[in-house]
Amino acid sequence: MAELPEHERRKDQGERDLQIAALTQIVGTLAQNLRRVEGQVNWVAKIVAEARDEQDSAEPAAWLWFNPPAATEDEPQTDQDPRLTVKNFVTWYNNTFVGIDGGRAKPIPACWRQHPGLAMExxxxxxxxRSANMGSSASAREAQYWLHQWRPGFAERLTRDWVHADCLDDGHRDEGAPPREDRFTVVERHAATVKDDRH
Structure with a gap:
């Protein structure tokens, strides 16, 4: 095969360079447009998320028969921490899910915070x-699963794994893992120590 003359090769190279430059400009413009669209999508996603957060103000689901326990999440602007949610849930649970004498559905004992495994559970x-029964993500299927699986499993572990019978009779017996502070109390204590050290 014969080689092209020098001026033909330069001409082909020049055309190729022009085509590459044109394609590079097209790709650059597309990338710029894509970044602009991505910015707009992120902006819309942020607005939708904020609207969902406002709308998801912990409204109880239609199947929730009793008023739900008050929770920190009910008022996002509050400075309360999740301990309020859990504390109120314990009271609500004990007013709702305590069963018959001799049954497994026992109240959560007042000393629940002193049993680390029980506190976590x-x-x-x-x-x-809350996830199953409150807000726009509530699901009757998840609520029923909670009643059918989570609550009975918890009730069984409560008396089997976490507390002594004395705890269930309004006494307290230290057994199992030793009591420890929750992470919120640790942060508060640390903040108080730092504040005292500054004065």
């Missing part, structure tokens, strides 16, 4: 209940 029980 009570907190997740409270928030799983």
């Amino acid at each position: 009570v907190a997740t029980l409270a928030y799983s209940w």
Whole structure:
């Protein structure tokens, strides 16, 4: 195969360079447009998320038969922490889910915070209940699952794993993992120490 003369090769190279430059400009313009669209999508997503947060102001689901326990999440502007949500849930649970004498559905004892495993389980029980029954993400299926699986499992572990019978009779017996401070109390104590050190 014969080689092209020098002036033909330069001409082909020049055309190729022009085509590459044109394609580079097109790709650059497309990338710029894509960044602009991505910015607009992010802006819309932020507005939708904010609207959902405002709309999701912890409205109880239609199937919720009793008023739900008050929670920190009911008022997002509050300075309360999740301990209020869990504490109120414990009271609500004890007014709602205590069963017959001899049954497994016992009240959560007043000393629940002094049993670390129980405190962890009570907190997740409270928030799983809220997730299933409150706000726009509430689901009758999840609410029924909570009643059918989470609550009975918790009731069984409460008396089997977490507390002594004395705790269920309004006494308290230190058994199992030793009591410890929750993370909110640790932060408060640390903040108070730092404040005292500054004065």
